[in-house]
Amino acid sequence: MVRVLFLFVVLGLGLFAGTQYAGQQGYVLISVASHTIEMSVTTLVIFIIGALAGLFALEYLLKKLMYASSNTWNWFSVRKLRRSRRYTNEAIIKLLEGDWKQAEKKVTRWANHHDMPLLCYLVASEAANGMGDRAKRDRYLALAAQQENATLAVELTRAKQQLSDGELQAALSTLSALQADHPNNTIVLNLLKQTYTQLKQWQPLLDLLPKLVKAKRMTQDEADQLALVAHQGVMDTIASQKGSEGLIAHWNSLPRKLKAESQLELNLIRQLIVRKADYEAFTLIKESLKKRPSPALYALLPELNISDRHPAIVLLKDALNRDGNNAEAHSALGQLYLREQQWADAQQHLEKALSLRSSVSDYAYLADALEKQNLTKAAHDVTRKALSLLESA
Numbered sequence: 001m002v003r004v005l006f007l008f009v010v011l012g013l014g015l016f017a018g019t020q021y022a023g024q025q026g027y028v029l030i031s032v033a034s035h036t037i038e039m040s041v042t043t044l045v046i047f048i049i050g051a052l053a054g055l056f057a058l059e060y061l062l063k064k065l066m067y068a069s070s071n072t073w074n075w076f077s078v079r080k081l082r083r084s085r086r087y088t089n090e091a092i093i094k095l096l097e098g099d100w101k102q103a104e105k106k107v108t109r110w111a112n113h114h115d116m117p118l119l120c121y122l123v124a125s126e127a128a129n130g131m132g133d134r135a136k137r138d139r140y141l142a143l144a145a146q147q148e149n150a151t152l153a154v155e156l157t158r159a160k161q162q163l164s165d166g167e168l169q170a171a172l173s174t175l176s177a178l179q180a181d182h183p184n185n186t187i188v189l190n191l192l193k194q195t196y197t198q199l200k201q202w203q204p205l206l207d208l209l210p211k212l213v214k215a216k217r218m219t220q221d222e223a224d225q226l227a228l229v230a231h232q233g234v235m236d237t238i239a240s241q242k243g244s245e246g247l248i249a250h251w252n253s254l255p256r257k258l259k260a261e262s263q264l265e266l267n268l269i270r271q272l273i274v275r276k277a278d279y280e281a282f283t284l285i286k287e288s289l290k291k292r293p294s295p296a297l298y299a300l301l302p303e304l305n306i307s308d309r310h311p312a313i314v315l316l317k318d319a320l321n322r323d324g325n326n327a328e329a330h331s332a333l334g335q336l337y338l339r340e341q342q343w344a345d346a347q348q349h350l351e352k353a354l355s356l357r358s359s360v361s362d363y364a365y366l367a368d369a370l371e372k373q374n375l376t377k378a379a380h381d382v383t384r385k386a387l388s389l390l391e392s393a
Contacts, residue, residue: 084114091123100130118147122157129161137161152182159191168199186215193217197226202233231258232267244277266296278304286315293319298328302335309336327356335365343372360389 091107094100104127107120114120121144128136145154155178162171172195178188189212196205209223209230218226231254239247251259251268258264265288272281282304285297298319301312316333319326334349350366353359363386370379 084120088114088120088123091120091127095123095127095130098130100127103127104131104136118144118150118153121147122153125157125161129164134165152178152185156187156191159188163191163194163198168195171195172199184211184215186217189215190217193226200233200237202230202237205230206234228261228263231261231264235264235267235271239271239275244272244275244280247271247275248277248280262292262294262296266300269297269300273300273303273305276305278306282306282312286311289315289319293323293326295328298326298332301332302339309340312336313340325356327353330356331359331362331365334362334369338365338369341372343369347373358389360386363389 087106087109091103091105094103094106104124107123107127121140125137125140125144128134128140141154141158144150144157155174159171159174159178162168162174171191175188175192175195178185179192182188189208192208193205193212196202196208206227209218209227212218213220213223235247235250238250242249247268254264265284269281269284272278272284281300285300285304288294289297298316301316304312306312313333313336316329316336319329320333323329330349330353334346334353337343337346337349347366347369350362350369354362354366363382367379367382367386370376370382
C-alpha cells in the first residue's frame, strides 16, 4: 500500500512538473565508459517511474511465490503432525487394552514428527515392558531422557516398571533420587510407600506416613492402620535380631498410646512365646486381662510352655466366675485340663465352649478327652461333627 501511494505521489509530481514546464523538456546526457545515453528529462522521469513499478511488481511476485512455498511446506508438516498424534492416541488405547505389540508399532511409527516425542517414547517403553522386553524398554527410556524437561516423567516411569517387575532395590534407588529433588511429589511418595512395604523397611515407612496424609494420598485412619502393621514389622525385626530382651526393651520405649493397641500387644506376646519367653508372655497376658478381657488373650494361654499351669488355671477360673459364658476362657481351661490329664474337667469346659460357639479345634480336643475316658462312640460322633464343619467351611 505504501509503495502504491509512493507511485501515485511520483506520478502526481510528474504531471504537475509537466504542466509547468510544457515545451521545456530539458536535456539529459548519461556517459558510462565509451557509451553515452541521451534523453529528455520527461523520458528519464517516465523511465524511473516504470523501473520502480517493475521492481515493486517483481517484489510482489517473489513474496507470493515464497508464501506459496511456505504454505505448501507447512501443509505437509501439519499433515505429518496430525498423523503422528492420531497414531499416538491409538497407541495409548492399545496400551490400555494390553495390546503391547500394536501400541509399540503405532507410537514409534511417526514419533519423529510428533510435537512431544517424550510422550511417544514413554508409551513405547510401557509397551515394551508389557511384552517383557527389558532391552527395548530401557532403550526407549534412554530416548525419552534425551528430550527437554524429561527427567521426572522418565524416572517415574522407570520406577513404576521396576516395581511391577519386582526390582525392588532398583526402584528404591530410583525413587530415593527423585525424592531428593521432588520431596512433595505425591506419585513419588505413593511409590515409596509401596516399595517400603514390599521391602519391609518399616521405619522409613513410618516416617513417610505423615507426608502421605498431608498430601491426601491416604486418610488418617488408613495411615493409622498401616502404622500398626509397620510397628508390628519393627517388633518382628527387633525380635529376630535382639531376641526377647531387645523386644521388651523396645516395647517399654513405645508411647502409651501404642502400648494400648491390642494388635501390637498380641504381636508382642506371640513373639515372646516364639522366643521361648513364656513366663514373660504370661505376665503380660495377666496384666492385660486385668485392664480389658480379650478372647485372643485367653486363646494364647494354652500355647504357653510353662511348667506350672496352676496360675493360668486360677486366672481362667476367676474369669469364668465373672462371666460364665466366656467361650474362649472355657476353651482355654479345657485345653489346660487336657495337659493336666484331668479328662472329665477338660470335657466339661470344652462342651460348654462348644455350646456357646462352634470350633473345629475344640471338637478335636473334646474327642481326645472322650477317647481318654474310653468313651469311643461319643468321641467318634464328635470327630464326625468336626469333619462336617471342615467340609462346610
